[in-house]
Structure formats: structure tokens, C-alpha cells
Amino acid sequence: MQPTLTYPIGTPGQAWGAAERDQWRARQVRQRSYADDVLTAIEALRGRLDVEMYGDVIYADAQHPAERFPLRALRSRQWQPGLPSVLVTGGVHGYETSGVHGALRFVDTQAERFASRANLLVVPCVSPWAYERVQRWNFDAIDPNRSFKEGSPAQESAALMRLVAQHQAQYGPFAAHIDLHETTNTDESEYRPAVAARDGKVFEPGSIPDGFYLVDDADNPQPAFQQAIIEAVSRVTHIAPADDKNEIIGTPVVAPGVIHYPMKQWGLCAGISGARYTTTTEVYPDSPRATPEQCIEAQVAAVCAAVEYVCGKASER
Template sequence: MQPTPSYPIGTPGQPWGDAERDQWRARQVRQRSHAEDVLRAIDALRSQWDVLPYGEVAYANTHHAPEHFPLQALRSHPWQPGLPSVLVTGGVHGYETSGVHGALRFAQQHAAEFAGRANLLVVPCVSPWAYERIQRWNFDAIDPNRAFKEGSPAQESAALMQLVAQHQAQYGPFAAHIDLHETTDTDESEYRPAVAARDGKVFEPGSIPDGFYLVDDTENPQPAFQQSIIDAVGRVTHIAPADDKNEIIGSPVVAPGVIRYQLKAWGLCASVSGARYTTTTEVYPDSPRATPEQCIAAQVAAVCAAVEFVCGAQ
């Protein structure tokens, strides 16, 4: 058996300090533009949506030039009292491309189908620094999708939590929240080894599911909601099968393509609204059976199915 290679930063068995985090930052290369890909697309939708600035992410230290990223959301115009409200989030992990572009495409091409039936708040790119670097973590080597908790150390997570709290105080609760993600080969080649190195632990290799799956809430399971999304996405791309333990990424499969996590306890984005219907999507863009375009289409199909379900549930 081949030994597991060590991550190139840090000392095995010792958690990272400031020096190691700075080494990690030095490896992150800007590869695309949040302003061009996301903010420009949002700006083009001003005639159809309210564009809602909700803060900015700002990063700098003694070794890095300051960077500022405006945070923007799209809100149904007009917001209509009495209709069910749905929150759509993408890009919590910046490297998960189809979540960002799936949220934008839904806003561009499909949201009008629900006019007069549902109110929508769409946040296409929660983590812009990571989007530009095609990274999972933020500048501080924090995973935003474990940081949706009181006193969050992640600027991105704290800003979204504040947006949702303020929005719900003004307009009332959300009926549903769908959070758009990907599982990629780099989860095994880069991210999970980096987590182990950062935390001073031993990396234990896992496997990547081939296909689309959903993460329901252990504390608030909604099987009919999850099934409606699986049915819709199955017409666009393939659903991830269970492994030989009847699991997907170490969690028992409770229905085809569905597992459950403790969303709030883990600080996951899908817990942020406290909505009755919540889910996290996962597509696999590195699959030989799917293209990046199919992954975006799968995200759009998932959002459409989620909103349609909520409209029918009222």
C-alpha cells in the first residue's frame, strides 16, 4: 500500500499558525473575475429584479494588497406579501462553479415563471475571493460552509446571516432555502488533505460520488421535498448511486440520491434561514457522464423544482 503523501504546507501533526496560512495564501492564484462574471450579470438584471447590496468582503494583511468585494443579492420585484418566499444561495464554496452560474441562470431565464406565485431572494456568489481563486476556503483558510454560526469568523458567512436576518425581520420567514454546491475531484486531491494539514490531523482518503445528490436536514427531514428535486434533476443528469455500504460520502443513503446532515450543528449554509424546506445540492462536474453545462442545468432544475414544490405546498 502506498503511503499517503503529506500536504506541502505545515508540519505533520501540528495545526497551522499564521506562517502556514500565509504560505497557503501565496499558493492561491486569481484565475477569474467576480466583477466580470457575477456583478456584471447581476447588473444586467436590474430591470427585472431589485439588486440588493448587503456589504462587502475585505481582505488584507502585511503580505497582501487590500482586496474588496461587493456582496450583492437579487430580490423579487415587487416583493408580494402572502406569497411563499424562497432563498437561493450559490458560491458558498467559490470553486463550485455550477452553483454560482446555476443561481444566475435561474434568475436570468426561469424566475419569471414564478412571478405572482413566489418571492425569491437569490445570492449567486457568497464567497467572491474564493470564486476568483477557484478555492473552497476564504482568505483566512476558513471553510465558510462550517461557519454559519453566531460570532462567525468568516466574513462571507456573517454577511449572509445578517442579510437573511434583516430580510426576515422585514418580510417574514422563508418557506424554503436551496443551497447550490458541487463535489469535485479536488476534494480528495487538495481540499481534504489541506484540512488535515491545517488541523494537524492525518488525511484519510475517501471517495467521490459520481452524480447528483442532496443533503437533507437530520433535525427536520423533508423527504417529499427532496424527492421532487431528485425527480426533476434525474431528467437532466444522473443521480449518484450509493456505495457498497449504502452510503454517500460516509453518510447513509435515506432515499435514492439523498443523505442527511445536522445542518445547524455543523454550521452549514442551508441552516441559515430556519426554513421548513431546506436542501443542499451536490453535482459532480468531473464525472465522465456529465459536462459542466449539464451541471449548471442540474442546478437550475433543482431550484425550479424546489420553488414549484413550495408553491404547491401552500
């Protein structure tokens, strides 16, 4: 039997209040710079794509001076109504590094080859405060990737939803949305115990899948789309196997490396666009069989495969 992990904040069985959130916030240390890593990279791409300024995230409390994070997206310079449009998001969970840098590398190294075939809107880092703290939650101890719902309590999620709605009103619907994530060892050692403590629940130990996998939409499954991405990524890194229950993170495997979540019901980022083709990637940077560089390249391969797939579908019409 695995020992029960007790999180160092809160009282077991009782949901957090303001005092516990303050304790959690005090533990978060800035470890890297959103301005240096992300905004500088976006500015370097301004000559090739349009930079969309879609808002700011501002956080402060009695113990912390106000921090302002400008939110930026990259958009195809010459948006063409007749082409399929693809939304790419990264950094919804700030600690998931390859999502952020995979999105930036895709734009830098691959976007140009799709210029005459697809329109792209790329949001490399949805959650900049969490990116700097290498944290899953935002300043308010809220998971942005459960907050993409009307009246969202997460500034990051609400801002992205506004951007997508405004963009679709102006340019029309997206054909696809790929949301770039990681599953790390800290999911089991930090985040899952933290969320159990925050919500006053008992932490139930789980496992971390070794390899890349995808989350398809339970309410709009697109198996061929998922398979195209899995095939492309398998040339870069290994695909996570199912466990002895034929599951990945407690969810039934429906195809090699693919599980289903109800995206809109759970408030997941990949559910915000209403696109026909949606997926959430998950790489495993802590695997002894993969490197951080492979994880970034796996994200790039996943995005390229997604765009290629919708371009192929558009040409069939």
C-alpha cells in the same frame, strides 16, 4: 492500501499557525473575475429584479494589498406577503462553479415564471475571493460552509446571516432555502488533505460520488421535498448511487441520492434561514457522464423543483 497524501504545508500532526496560513495564501492565484462574471451578470438583471447591496468583503495582509468585494443579492421586485418565499444561495464555496452560474441562470431564465407564485431572494456568489481563486476556503483559510454560526469568523458567512436576518425581520420567514454546491475531484486531491493538514490531523482517503445528490437536514428531514428535486434533476443528469456500504461520502443514504447532515450544528449555509424546506445540492462536474453545462442545468432544475414544491404546498392550504 492507498498511499498517505502529505500536504506540502505544515508539520504532520500539528495544526497550522499564522506562518502556515501565509504559505497557503501565497499559493492562491487569481484565475477569474468576480466583477466580470458575477457583478456584471447581476447588473444585467437589474431591470427585472431588485439588486440588494448587503455588504462588502475586504481582505488584506502585509503581503497582499486590500481587496474589496461588493456583496450583491437579487430580490423579487414586487415582494408579496401572501406568497411563499424562497432563498437561493450559490458560491458558498467559490470553486463550485455551477452553483454560482446555476443561480444566475435560474434568475435569468426561470424566475419570471414564478413572479406571481413565489418571492425570491437569490445570492449567486457568497464567497467572491474564493470564486476568483477557484478555492473552497476564504482568505483566512476558513471554510465558510462550516461558519454559519453566531460570532462567525468568516466575513462572507456573517454578511449573509445579517442579510437573511434583516430580510426576515422585514418580510417574514422563508418557506424554503436551496444551497447550490458541487463535489469535485479536487475535494479528494486538494481540499481534504489541506483541511487535515490545517487541523493537525491524519488525512484519510475517501471517494467522490459520481453524480448528483442532496443533503437534507438531519434535524428537520423533508423526504418528499428532496424526492421532488431528485426526480427533476434526474431528467438532466444522473443521480449518484450509494457505494457498497450504502453511503455517499461516508454518510448513510436515506433515499436515492439523499443523505442527512445536522445543518445548524455544523454551521452549514442551508441551516441559516430556519425554513421548513431546506437542501444542499451537490453535482459532480468531473464525471465522464456529465458536462459543466449539464451541471449548471441540474442546478437550475433543482431550484425550479424546489420552488414548484413550495408553491404547490402553499396552494394546498
